[in-house]
Amino acid sequence: MTERRASAQELAALSYAVLTSAGADPDSAEATTGAMLHASLLGVDSHGIRLLPFYADCLRDGICNPKPKITVSHPRRSAVLVDADDGLGHLPTYRAMDEACAIARDTGIGMGVVINSTHFGAAGAYALAAANAGFIGFVTCNSGAFVVPYGGKKPIHGTSPIAMAAPLESRDPYFLDMATSSIPWNKVMRYRTEGLELPPDAALDAEGQYTLDPNMAVCLGPVGGSGFGYKGAALAGLAEVLGAMLTGMRLSIEQEGVVLADTKVGHFVMAIDPSTFVPLAVFNERHAGYLDGFKAEPGIMPAGGPEWAKRIDREAKGIPLAEGLHRELADAADKAKVAFSL
Template sequence: MSSMTKLLYYPEALLSQRVHACLVEAGAEDTDAEATTRALLHASRIGVDSHGVRLVGHYVRLLRSGGVNSLPVPVFTRTGPATGQLNADGGLAHSAAYRAMDEAVSLARDAGIGAVGVHHSSHFGAAGAYVVEAARQGMIGLIMSNSDAAVSLFGGARPFHGTNPIAMAAPTSGSDPWLMDIATSSIPFNRVKLYRSLGLSLPSGVAASDDGRPTRDAQSAAFLQPLGGEEFGFKGAALAGLVTILAGVLTGAALDPVMVGTDEEQSDRKRQNVGHFAIAIDPARFIGQAAYDLAMGSYLDLLRNGPSVNSHNPVMAPGDREWQEARKRAETGIPVDPDTQRILGLI
């Protein structure tokens, strides 16, 4: 039996209930558990399983160890007509990220654009969860987060930047948003952990062992390589720096290479002080709503009707594959790996 056959499929409603219950049992407040569950199910729904329900065990351990604050008192401060800062008080990051995006949207309704920095936060999962919320409110949403060192510099032999994701969503009239959600590393490290659970080999050029040598063995992968691989990794490393500046330097969060590591966070009850940076843009305050809707529709029509090298696989816009997967999983259920099945009490 192959490792992939160990995946079992469950309806979203059941997984949502089990995830929420696990978080509350571990000490999370109901509102924080709800936000975390919503973010995890977003990822699982669209097929980003590395950042989906499988992360519940990680957050449960952090709640129980004190690596995150189970009773945070976040404080938002408006610092200007279009800017604000949110102190997440060391709590689960999902509530903080949703709050930051909501505040950015509110600022954008007044000023046309809103930007909110977050500090004293933690790992926020799939960045796309938060920008989709902005798009559903008619705004272009952009969010990024720094994290502890897990990715080498271009040509570097040790980790320096975090995986430092960037996500953006743009509303489209009458259809699901255009959605980009990428790490600035070759892959997210949670995908390494998923491959470990499933017994799969990694793609080439994405990870390295302790000695800095490339490896495809998920078990021996110690850190990641930047987006672009061995030849063009300078691009990913530069994008990781962009995220560090906006989400770390600008917000007052810890810088990637000196941030408390994930292992220390779990075992020593130290908190990471992760930073996020959320931006909301109101299209109506630039080109105008009607013109924006027309231009986005034209852009996506041109994109999707472009020639494809494979007639069976048409060209897709960012997000198309994920929204297709969400429709499929609404019928088939969401796949869950064996480790997470046990954590959720499904087996």
Template sequence: MAEPIRFTAGSLAPFVEQALIAGGADAASADAATRAMMHASRLGVDSHGVRLLPYYLSVIATGEVNGAPELRLERAAGSAAILDADGAIGHLACYRAMAEAVAIAREQGVGAVTIKRMSHMGAAGAYALWAAEQGCIGFLTANSDAAVRLHDGRDAFHGTSPIAWGAPVPGQRPWLLDMATSAIPMNRVLLYRSLGRILPADVAVDEVGRVTTDPHAARVLSPVGGEYGYKGAGLAGLVEILSAPLTGMALSTELKPMYGVSTGRPRDMGGFALAIDPSAFIPAPIYEGIMTRYLESIRAAAPAEGAAGQPMAPGDREWAVEAERLKNGIPVDPDTVAAMEQLSATHGLTPPVRA
């Protein structure tokens, strides 16, 4: 099994940003993509971290992602707005949409923004977390090309359909839930191929629909829930409604595959951002007191017999991983390390420093 190599976060982030600019991204796109990828790599969401840098550079080069988009924002009725991302890299579109949702929430109590014509956005939690850091409850989702079967289905139907929520908590890091509605994301399958690891049981099927733990044989993911996978499939349907019918963009089954042969045209994906200002509904001290007690209660809950550890609030694992990685370095898989070395040589970039 191949082992990842660790790099310091302080050197990895500028390398990623410089590589994006060298590859044709404008400053705003490079900054947003770097922020979101580093969020994922710091918090342990390696499938959506810096390992996606070569992919993003490839789709900017082919024109599938507009490296210098002109985002257009239109306020709609009440607390709604529409963002036309002009084929932008998804990170830029989602940060911009969430910023507008937060701005509207501060005026109206709730802000909702649909996103049109964007591309892959990376880890949805990056944008929900940002909203929580601004004092709002944040939600972000987007569909993607079909990779997940329906419950009892064989073929790819929904995307991995991520759902991310963040909620502010006084004096501590936010409550953060970031999950795919598939058992695992497809990018984790690709990561396991690079690392030579075996997949967990019951998360993917091969080309004829047989359950497999071989990442090289995996073709279609299963919805989260195992025997009760209809729950994951139902949540994926909710993501689909917010991302396609509500935005006018394509269904997951109609989107060009992320890793398919490039058409040279934007994939025109859809997404949805929501922000809620708690103070519009209840005095801040009451919200803050209840949230604090809630998290304290979770962390004080008794573990079940044989449990691997103490119950944690959503986000607790991520904050612990982030602290460890900022101290000991961010692990990068061998395939991505090789790609970074090639980028350094091609563009004359300063390579990141090994931890």
């Protein structure tokens, strides 16, 4: 059977139509679509177009403010605070990173927080936006508690992503986008949709035991699994400090959790001008030298390498739509009364 694929342009048109039908204002719909397609093109399918039905439902159900009045303020010279007004998290986070880059252009470093936000998809979308503008970008946030601490059975942390990207002219850059859990919860949902078995040491059942069955999973393990999960748990604490404590928003244990319908969420972004400490040519030479070091041994890649390979394939051939995902998108289009022809 031939694999069904759709172009980014086709999926973007569908996404924009579904989100605006659900009530989103044009800017929010465009930013949310862009963040999802970023993930889909790079092979991060857990945070890609499969989230469209979820976001549309959040808008219709009143979880997200469909037409937020986003405000921007500057509490300090190198800092920006963006109030998302309970809207979708993508647009305010892009704005926070844009502002952080503008500050970094002046002072060398800019940082920002987003408050009163909701789920913002793949953290890497915003880090890469900074890199594309010529800055080192860093992004993190906490999320609803469904990740157990090392040795525990009760969730305390969220998947709490950490993302970083560095600029490099005319080449794909260093690019990190990771959950501090073993896998993102959205990947468990994707495995359910596609009928796939979970990897070992990834998710736990209601008894607190690791399971391979995505339908039995109720929470996740930290990065490092049953043997070295203290590392993932510690990184999740970093996201808690910057995403919740620094923003005054909800801790992971105070959020809704597995349903991902969290509100009053905080995000943290930072942009660094690489020419602050060394000439840009030196930074670029060191950056390229690091990446080139991976070419010495076949089969190894730096962070970002698998994503760039996926992007080449998907830009040329389209984004794969597994049967379950295709059905979910068709249902979302039907609910929105939008034409569906993928």
